[in-house]
Amino acid sequence: xTPDPAERAELLAAARGRLQASLDDLLGDRLRxxxxxxxxxxxxxxxxxxxxxGRCAARFAHPAPSQxxxxxxxxxxxxLGRLVLRDRDPSESPDAAxxxxxxxxxxxxxxxANGLEPLDRSATAAVRTSVFAWVAxxxxxxxxxxxxxxxxxxxxxxxxxxxxxxxxxxxxxxxxRRSPTTLLVHSPRVADGADDVVAAxxxxxxxxxxxxxxxxRIRFSTAGTGATRAVAITGAVLSTAVERxxxxxxxxxxxxxxxxxxxxxxxxCHLLDDCEVGRAVVAPPDAPEST
Amino acid sequence: MVNGEMVVSSLMTGxxxxxxxxxxxxxxxxxxxxxxxxxxxxxxxxxxxxxxxLDPALAVSATGxxxxxxxxxxxxxxxxxxxxxxxEEGAVLRVPKSRLADLxxxxxxxxxxxxxxxxxxxGLAALRGVALDRFVLLEVAQGPIVxxxxxxxxxxxxxxxxxxxxxVVAAASADPGFVDDLAAAAAAWRGVPRSxxxxxxxxxxxxxADGRVVCSGKLDVELGGVLTPHPGVVVEVxxxxxxxxxxxxVALYALLVGWRDGVAPSLVARWxxxxxxxxxxxxxxxxxxxxxxxxxxxxxxxxxxxxxxxxESPGPWCRWCPHAAVCPSAAATAGPTPGGLADxxxxxxxxxxxxxxxx
Numbered sequence: 001x002t003p004d005p006a007e008r009a010e011l012l013a014a015a016r017g018r019l020q021a022s023l024d025d026l027l028g029d030r031l032r033x034x035x036x037x038x039x040x041x042x043x044x045x046x047x048x049x050x051x052x053x054g055r056c057a058a059r060f061a062h063p064a065p066s067q068x069x070x071x072x073x074x075x076x077x078x079x080l081g082r083l084v085l086r087d088r089d090p091s092e093s094p095d096a097a098x099x100x101x102x103x104x105x106x107x108x109x110x111x112x113a114n115g116l117e118p119l120d121r122s123a124t125a126a127v128r129t130s131v132f133a134w135v136a137x138x139x140x141x142x143x144x145x146x147x148x149x150x151x152x153x154x155x156x157x158x159x160x161x162x163x164x165x166x167x168x169x170x171x172x173x174x175x176x177r178r179s180p181t182t183l184l185v186h187s188p189r190v191a192d193g194a195d196d197v198v199a200a201x202x203x204x205x206x207x208x209x210x211x212x213x214x215x216x217r218i219r220f221s222t223a224g225t226g227a228t229r230a231v232a233i234t235g236a237v238l239s240t241a242v243e244r245x246x247x248x249x250x251x252x253x254x255x256x257x258x259x260x261x262x263x264x265x266x267x268x269c270h271l272l273d274d275c276e277v278g279r280a281v282v283a284p285p286d287a288p289e290s291t
Numbered sequence: 292m293v294n295g296e297m298v299v300s301s302l303m304t305g306x307x308x309x310x311x312x313x314x315x316x317x318x319x320x321x322x323x324x325x326x327x328x329x330x331x332x333x334x335x336x337x338x339x340x341x342x343x344x345l346d347p348a349l350a351v352s353a354t355g356x357x358x359x360x361x362x363x364x365x366x367x368x369x370x371x372x373x374x375x376x377x378x379e380e381g382a383v384l385r386v387p388k389s390r391l392a393d394l395x396x397x398x399x400x401x402x403x404x405x406x407x408x409x410x411x412x413x414g415l416a417a418l419r420g421v422a423l424d425r426f427v428l429l430e431v432a433q434g435p436i437v438x439x440x441x442x443x444x445x446x447x448x449x450x451x452x453x454x455x456x457x458x459v460v461a462a463a464s465a466d467p468g469f470v471d472d473l474a475a476a477a478a479a480w481r482g483v484p485r486s487x488x489x490x491x492x493x494x495x496x497x498x499x500a501d502g503r504v505v506c507s508g509k510l511d512v513e514l515g516g517v518l519t520p521h522p523g524v525v526v527e528v529x530x531x532x533x534x535x536x537x538x539x540x541v542a543l544y545a546l547l548v549g550w551r552d553g554v555a556p557s558l559v560a561r562w563x564x565x566x567x568x569x570x571x572x573x574x575x576x577x578x579x580x581x582x583x584x585x586x587x588x589x590x591x592x593x594x595x596x597x598x599x600x601x602x603e604s605p606g607p608w609c610r611w612c613p614h615a616a617v618c619p620s621a622a623a624t625a626g627p628t629p630g631g632l633a634d635x636x637x638x639x640x641x642x643x644x645x646x647x648x649x650x
Contacts (some may be wrong), residue, residue: 071449072449073449073450073451119449120445121433122429122441122442126445126450129492130450132432132490132491133490133492140517140518189341208369220497224507224547224551226550226553227498263382
């Protein structure tokens with residue numbers, strides 16, 4: 001990957017152009033939209049970073065209805081963990097930093113402040129514990145690097161003129177906010193090399209949409225591994241992500257064409273009641289032969 | 292160097308800045324007087340006492356053994372992953388702690404629980420195991436527990452464990468004090484100094500064979516370690532009776548933490564309510580045997596995934612095996628469970644999200 005920001009900007013612009021053209025070819029007059037999606041996303045297609053490695057097309061094509069739920073440790077941990085790492089004084093323990101952040105809840109994003117507000121002492125302790133474990137794990141993964149800026153975010157990008165929104169999360173960066181050279185994604189997902197490539201292309205495409213400059217690399221860390229792995233961002237990597245996005249949007253507009261694929265995800269799938277292959281995986285098996 | 296990475300302890304310590312002496316540090320929590328147990332800190336005192344008499348050379352040599360053990364396990368994992376070729380493209384062979392434990396008990400149990408991961412030991416005992424983990428969390432993170440059931444429900448609710456909340460409500464309506472003894476026992480966790488960075492439910496994962504084999508565990512409690520100036524300690528919280536398998540569990544954790552951090556923990560411990568903490572120093576032998584067991588389990592699971600018939604090994608676990616009604620070996624073991632209650636801590640283990648194959 002070239003370190004030249006101008007070349008990286010060209011790379012990103014080319015990928016965005018390919019995405020736009022491919023979606024135009026695919027959709028024609030379908031999914032025309034302007035502005036931002038409604039709060040319930042009705043009529044819109046949302047493609048998330050997690051979808052890059054999904055193995056069941058039907059699960060994507062028939063998404064679960066979006067539901068508002070109370071704040072949980074699952075929804076709060078990553079954002080609070082990033083805030084701790086972003087705002088912590090080097091001489092301060094993460095625990096103390098978290099105390100300070102929770103005490104100044106006015107500075108938190110509204111959804112987070114509103115979610116934390118009604119929690120009692122015990123529930124807050126559970127959140128604190130979860131955040132602290134995330135922070136420790138993230139620090140272990142990056143092996144103590146102190147030059148990372150933990151000001152990551154959930155980025156949402158709307159494809160111009162289309163009811164298609166792309167959503168990617170990242171956690172930390174190297175380089176300037178305007179033109180980061182590396183973005184770090186710390187997640188619980190275990191992925192292999194091929195998954196990394198398409199996910200890296202997607203994060204680069206979405207997270208750097210506003211700056212217009214592709215990062216040199218995306219670095220992933222899987223929770224608990226204490227390690228990171230990097231994918232250099234090239235035109236080919238971005239193309240892989242573009243192809244995947246187009247594939248997913250295609251599945252969404254022709255959902256009946258999407259095949260069901262069984263796997264470990266079936267147990268929690270909202271389609272399970274109507275999915276024969278999933279039920280075969282999840283249902284108690286007939287007694288297998290045994291020795 | 293460990294696994295090509297520089298051992299990071301000093302680097303981490305420098306980055307974090309000065310840390311007070313653990314005995315001077317402010318304990319976590321303490322704002323509210325509790326009704327369960329007035330004197331805390333027993334566990335931490337026991338751990339510190341063990342560390343004080345520990346030969347530091349043990350952990351150093353154990354750390355030195357980690358790369359070689361990893362290399363050997365990589366070879367076994369790669370061979371196991373190769374068995375899957377043509378079975379399910381791109382899928383991952385997962386051997387979390389719970390599966391390893393199942394495989395060591397009975398292959399058929401492991402296969403059955405893979406299909407029904409929610410199947411586990413009898414309800415109330417498992418529920419008490421869940422409760423004890425949360426009480427330890429509360430004692431470490433907030434201080435004394437005042438109302439065990441209400442505080443347990445608060446924690447489970449914010450953790451999204453709504454089904455478990457319903458089970459707690461049902462159990463408490465039958466016996467309002469059904470976890471009071473556990474809440475009282477958890478007072479032993481008070482007073483862990485902040486400088487030891489007590490972490491609860493932290494993950495430790497080994498990705499082998501280019502990510503095609505994943506071994507994972509979620510640690511009940513970690514103290515010290517590479518993020519702190521203190522030796523690493525892993526504590527497994529157990530609500531049931533001590534069992535030999537628990538020793539193997541903490542040995543596996545030592546191995547996974549060693550690979551994750553690049554440094555072996557100094558001590559692994561099992562904590563049972565109202566019993567002395569069972570501490571074990573981490574040495575090369577402990578890690579070597581854990582790696583050997585893990586390698587065996589990976590090979591077993593790969594063979595089962597590609598169609599080998601599971602062997603039946605009847606035992607107490609038959610009582611909660613999803614195949615108990617149809618398995619001839621389980622029928623042969625009907626009657627009182629040998630050795631007393633099922634293991635209530637044998638709950639479904641966390642696994643990192645992702646793809647998975649199974650028989």
